Amino acid sequence: MHPVSEAETRAIADFVVEHPNVGIVVTYGDADNLSKTPEGARPVSRRKPMTAIDEDDVGYYRAMGEVYRAALGLDKELEGASAGGSFSDWMYYHRGRLSLAARAWSPATAIELSKAAEKKEEPNSESDKSGKSGGDDDKRNEKERKELKWFDENAAKAFVKWRPVEHPDFPNRRVEVGGYVPFALTNPPAAMVEQVTAKHINFLTTAAQRLPRIGVRKIETRHLGLSVYEVKIEVENTGFLPTSLAQGLTTREVHPTRLVVDLDDKYFLSGARFTTLPTIRGSGGVVEARYTIKAPDRKKIGFEVVSMLGGRVEGTIELPDAK
Amino acid sequence: MKHRIVSKRYIAILLCLFLCLFALVAFGQTSLGNARSRKPKAGNPARHSFPALGISAERKVQVAWNRFYDHAGLSAILSRLHKAFPELTKLYSIGKSTQGRDIWCLEVTARNVGDPDRKPGMYIDGNIHGNEVQTSETVAYTAWYLCHQYGQLDKVTSLLDERVFYLLATINPDGRDLWLHRGGSARSGAEPTDDDGDGLADEDDSEDLNGDGLITMMRIKDPHGRYKLHTDYPEYLMVRAEPDERGEYSLLGSEGIDNDGDGRINEDRRGGYDMNRNWGYDWQPNYIQHGAMEYPFSQPETRAVSEFVLAHPNIAAAQCYHNSGGMILRGPGREGGAMHSRDERVLALISQRGETMLPFYRSYILWDDLYPAWGSSLDWLYGGRGILSFANELWTSRNLYRTPSSPSDEQEAEFMEYVLMGEGVVPWREYEHPTYGTIEIGGEKKEWGRIPPSFLLEEELHRNMAFTLYHAEMMPLIEISDITTEKLGENLYKIWVTIENQRLIPTRTGQDVAHHVSAPDIVSIEGDNLRVLSAGRVTDRFFKRVQAVERRPERVELDTIEGMSAVRVQFIVEGKGQFTVTVDSTKAGLLKKSQLLP
Ligand SMILES: [Zn+2]
Numbered sequence: 005m006h007p008v009s010e011a012e013t014r015a016i017a018d019f020v021v022e023h024p025n026v027g028i029v030v031t032y033g034d035a036d037n038l039s040k041t042p043e044g045a046r047p048v049s050r051r052k053p054m055t056a057i058d059e060d061d062v063g064y065y066r067a068m069g070e071v072y073r074a075a076l077g078l079d080k081e082l083e084g085a086s087a088g089g090s091f092s093d094w095m096y097y098h099r100g101r102l103s104l105a106a107r108a109w110s111p112a113t114a115i116e117l118s119k120a121a122e123k124k125e126e127p128n129s130e131s132d133k134s135g136k137s138g139g140d141d142d143k144r145n146e147k148e149r150k151e152l153k154w155f156d157e158n159a160a161k162a163f164v165k166w167r168p169v170e171h172p173d174f175p176n177r178r179v180e181v182g183g184y185v186p187f188a189l190t191n192p193p194a195a196m197v198e199q200v201t202a203k204h205i206n207f208l209t210t211a212a213q214r215l216p217r218i219g220v221r222k223i224e225t226r227h228l229g230l231s232v233y234e235v236k237i238e239v240e241n242t243g244f245l246p247t248s249l250a251q252g253l254t255t256r257e258v259h260p261t262r263l264v265v266d267l268d269d270k271y272f273l274s275g276a277r278f279t280t281l282p283t284i285r286g287s288g289g290v291v292e293a294r295y296t297i298k299a300p301d302r303k304k305i306g307f308e309v310v311s312m313l314g315g316r317v318e319g320t321i322e323l324p325d326a327k
Numbered sequence: 328m329k330h331r332i333v334s335k336r337y338i339a340i341l342l343c344l345f346l347c348l349f350a351l352v353a354f355g356q357t358s359l360g361n362a363r364s365r366k367p368k369a370g371n372p373a374r375h376s377f378p379a380l381g382i383s384a385e386r387k388v389q390v391a392w393n394r395f396y397d398h399a400g401l402s403a404i405l406s407r408l409h410k411a412f413p414e415l416t417k418l419y420s421i422g423k424s425t426q427g428r429d430i431w432c433l434e435v436t437a438r439n440v441g442d443p444d445r446k447p448g449m450y451i452d453g454n455i456h457g458n459e460v461q462t463s464e465t466v467a468y469t470a471w472y473l474c475h476q477y478g479q480l481d482k483v484t485s486l487l488d489e490r491v492f493y494l495l496a497t498i499n500p501d502g503r504d505l506w507l508h509r510g511g512s513a514r515s516g517a518e519p520t521d522d523d524g525d526g527l528a529d530e531d532d533s534e535d536l537n538g539d540g541l542i543t544m545m546r547i548k549d550p551h552g553r554y555k556l557h558t559d560y561p562e563y564l565m566v567r568a569e570p571d572e573r574g575e576y577s578l579l580g581s582e583g584i585d586n587d588g589d590g591r592i593n594e595d596r597r598g599g600y601d602m603n604r605n606w607g608y609d610w611q612p613n614y615i616q617h618g619a620m621e622y623p624f625s626q627p628e629t630r631a632v633s634e635f636v637l638a639h640p641n642i643a644a645a646q647c648y649h650n651s652g653g654m655i656l657r658g659p660g661r662e663g664g665a666m667h668s669r670d671e672r673v674l675a676l677i678s679q680r681g682e683t684m685l686p687f688y689r690s691y692i693l694w695d696d697l698y699p700a701w702g703s704s705l706d707w708l709y710g711g712r713g714i715l716s717f718a719n720e721l722w723t724s725r726n727l728y729r730t731p732s733s734p735s736d737e738q739e740a741e742f743m744e745y746v747l748m749g750e751g752v753v754p755w756r757e758y759e760h761p762t763y764g765t766i767e768i769g770g771e772k773k774e775w776g777r778i779p780p781s782f783l784l785e786e787e788l789h790r791n792m793a794f795t796l797y798h799a800e801m802m803p804l805i806e807i808s809d810i811t812t813e814k815l816g817e818n819l820y821k822i823w824v825t826i827e828n829q830r831l832i833p834t835r836t837g838q839d840v841a842h843h844v845s846a847p848d849i850v851s852i853e854g855d856n857l858r859v860l861s862a863g864r865v866t867d868r869f870f871k872r873v874q875a876v877e878r879r880p881e882r883v884e885l886d887t888i889e890g891m892s893a894v895r896v897q898f899i900v901e902g903k904g905q906f907t908v909t910v911d912s913t914k915a916g917l918l919k920k921s922q923l924l925p
Contacts, residue, residue: 005637006623007607009607094622097612256524259524268588278525
């Protein structure tokens with residue numbers, strides 16, 4: 005009836021709203037942005053709905069696509085697919101998360117994998133494509149013919165031969181029933197399920213390792229004189245993804261990383277108890293927070309760094325003795 | 328209990344007699360000069376009152392319409408109306424708010440005339456923005472008025488005989504109670520949200536620092552401030568200093584402190600979203616449409632209303648009251664949003680009538696004349712359900728002096744000074760603020776600006792109701808006005824059925840037809856000894872052209888019956904005896920008419 009009208013979609017929506025720490029989403033369904041890197045574009049305006057992925061985020065999609073294809077054993081990009089009004093699109097466009105979509109299995113992938121396997125077996129047969137379609141320049145229904153051929157060779161039961169039947173609505177007319185078995189085009193033949201699943205598990209576990217991970221790289225303190233100290237905290241991201249995608253910033257759904265020092269505001273001569281940090285890029289990106297403080301009556305000051313997607317770490321500032 | 332009352336009364340009578348005797352004696356002893364001490368009888372003035380035009384003499388339920396009622400107060404009014412008018416009302420909850428308050432619907436219709444569920448329905452809500460309080464009184468007044476005038480005025484009697492009203496006085500009871508009991512920002516619902524992205528929700532709201540029961544404004548004497556007191560109205564107005572002039576004050580926003588120690592004041596108030604941006608048509612997320620919340624109909628209040636509307640497909644028109652500005656708003660909410668030209672024509676006609684009924688109100692298209700808004704109730708009611716809807720923005724300062732343009736700040740100050748006898752602002756008083764030091768707290772009361780003063784309130788309620796009743800009256804009203812039979816041969820007949828829509832709004836709007844929102848209107852025929860051979864809609868009644876249906880000739884589907892027009896349907900039947908024609912229109916009702924074949 006309207007977006008999120010169904011109990012199922014509402015339950016999923018509520019789940020991700022209650023789990024803002026979700027940094028990567030993988031949806032298995034009709035859509036596919038892993039077989040082929042999606043197109044990016046510059047956002048037209050902050051007030052207009054986006055229709056393509058922010059070009060600054062495309063690189064992360066490309067990288068995850070490479071992980072995906074490597075896990076499946078594909079050596080090139082295949083066709084992608086989009087599905088309007090999907091959970092997957094919502095998670096990127098409205099909620100700013102890296103949202104990956106894949107078909108758990110497709111004939112196109114299966115054909116490509118068989119081809120790759122054949123190549124491996126006969127590394128010398130260069131032009132198996134032109135060889136097999138030799139003399140046949142007819143390109144009509146090329147995709148369907150390839151699929152039928154694959155099913156003939158790998159899962160012949162997936163296709164039921166057309167047979168005439170008597171149909172009450174069409175008396176005295178020739179009616180035939182046949183074609184693909186239901187779901188044959190979207191699910192692997194039973195014998196392949198285990199192998200396909202193993203590949204996806206491989207992909208998912210690798211993907212999970214690409215999440216951002218926040219850490220404290222360095223804490224520096226310097227005595228400036230009397231009871232005044234300078235404190236420098238370096239926060240790093242040792243994960244692969246940044247603490248927020250560009251779309252996470254645009255939508256403001258991924259909150260900035262915050263650094264909270266356990267010290268009353270009155271001790272700060274510069275800086276404040278609560279600091280929000282800019283996005284920290286992955287693979288060792290670092291940002292720094294600097295404070296000038298008047299020493300409190302303790303030598304150790306705790307602090308915490310909280311990143312919505314990159315975790316939460318605690319640290320301690322140890323003030324050196326004033327010499 | 329009864330016995331005791333009787334005996335009490337008996338004693339009272341005796342006492343009176345005694346006192347009278349005493350008075351007679353006393354009177355005899357004093358001079359007539361003491362007439363000054365005589366007092367009128369303290370009877371019940373209502374027993375000696377005469378009605379002005381506008382409401383009937385007998386008031387079964389007494390309500391003072393020059394004040395505001397919280398959720399409990401509104402509930403009491405609705406429940407008393409239901410008790411006093413059981414044959415006209417049904418009272419039920421359509422769901423609960425975030426904080427668990429019931430969202431009441433009072434269904435008003437003549438329950439014994441026709442099937443209430445099949446009458447064209449007028450949906451009316453108020454107060455989706457919690458601070459826009461007089462909207463709820465407008466809805467409650469409508470219920471009160473309709474109940475009391477049924478049987479008194481022909482117009483109201485037919486309205487309740489022919490139509491059903493779904494009256495939802497407040498669909499944001501949490502916001503309402505917050506505003507009435509406390510004040511401050513209460514446009515939102517009550518779900519805590521993290522407005523400032525610090526991982527905490529609603530941790531820094533405004534507060535009543537000086538304990539005067541009101542949340543007003545803070546200012547500080549400041550040689551670098553850019554504001555100063557108005558020369559003529561220093562108690563009422565602050566103005567910007569001239570560019571080359573020193574100011575006296577800085578403004579510090581509404582009363583509050585830095586509750587969470589983040590160096591900001593009142594930055595994460597209660598709620599913080601806008602339920603009128605949460606509807607499931609042309610919805611956009613928060614970064615595009617501020618206040619939209621997580622997804623369409625995410626809030627229990629909007630969700631309950633959407634489910635209610637979906638469960639009542641007979642709703643043919645809707646009004647959602649807001650304040651303020653004196654506007655009759657219609658969609659779409661964005662440039663290029665859904666609006667079929669023939670629907671726009673009908674809406675424009677109805678709101679033109681409104682401009683004459685509501686002095687100084689202006690008829691506006693939301694995105695074009697006010698501002699673009701994604702996912703408002705107007706969008707969903709029309710775009711999603713094909714219902715012709717308005718949102719009236721109640722009250723305009725143009726009504727302070729009844730002038731076509733808004734009065735100046737000075738004229739408003741004069742209104743407070745001379746008409747309100749100085750009411751409307753809280754005098755500025757000093758206060759020691761933990762961050763700012765010595766400041767002053769005061770300024771406009773929350774009741775000033777968006778709602779009328781008590782003596783103009785009843786007028787506001789009545790006029791808006793009158794406009795919405797006109798809107799309701801324009802809902803489709805269909806009738807089988809004629810059934811003509813013509814004998815074509817032995818047991819063979821041609822039957823022409825004429826169905827009229829006697830009002831302005833079509834049975835199905837352009838949006839409804841284009842998006843298959845409701846089922847088509849179905850005209851069908853049946854009879855025990857009847858076989859339908861052919862049927863179709865008459866496309867030219869003079870040349871007798873008919874567009875025959877391909878299958879199932881006993882039923883003809885019509886896209887719509889336009890306002891103030893008629894359609895004709897032809898059935899070719901074989902048979903004899905009685906036949907019955909049924910017209911089944913989701914939004915315009917169910918009609919049946921029987922006749923004998925000649
Ligand atoms: Zn409003």
